Amino acid sequence: MKPLWDQGEWTPREKKLAVSLGIVVLLLIGGTIMVWTGEEEKPASVQVKEYSSRPKEATPKKKEKEKKADEWMVDIKGSVKHPGVYRFSPGARVQEAVQKAGGAEKQADLDRVNLAAPLSDGMALYVPAKGEDIPSSMNIEGSQTSSARASNGTIKLNAASAEELQELNGIxxxxxxxxISYREENGPFTSVEQLTEVPGIGEKTLDQLRDQIAVQ
Structure with missing residues (x-):
């Protein structure tokens, strides 16, 4: 079907006006669309990391571990399951030594052993059996045997058993x-005066005991 102006119904002037009007309408429609949609979105920029041709620096090697602390050698004897020479870290206690030797045997008399006593390098620890007599010549750290008495007859607070402590006046x-509980919880006594820190023992009791006790 031919347009109206080709059918002889429009004059040349009307055709020209119609074309001009159509162009104006198209421009208006295009401008309206631009306002609504806004400017065209710019494509997202792609960030490109700068490539470095330099090789990664080698991670420095870790420093060598510090040497282990000096170890102590202790000879554990007597009523323990596995007597022998064992290694310990400085500051270890007699209780740790007994455990490392497999624990005490059934016949062991632990009441005669100061489990809270500190170990020392090269020491010999003897765990006596119940009723066992140990020669006085065997001066062994940590054992509460004959070494519980000092050469002047006083009783050592850090070595005496409960029975030996009861020989003291007022105990x-x-x-x-x-x-004994205080020794196990706080370690060996460092002075006679420290005895007043034990519950139930005051200055008056200490004055009665000064000539009977020693800290060695």
């Missing part, structure tokens, strides 16, 4: 156990 079973 009964409860106070003797309190002294």
């Amino acid at each position: 009964g079973p409860s106070k003797a156990e309190a002294i």
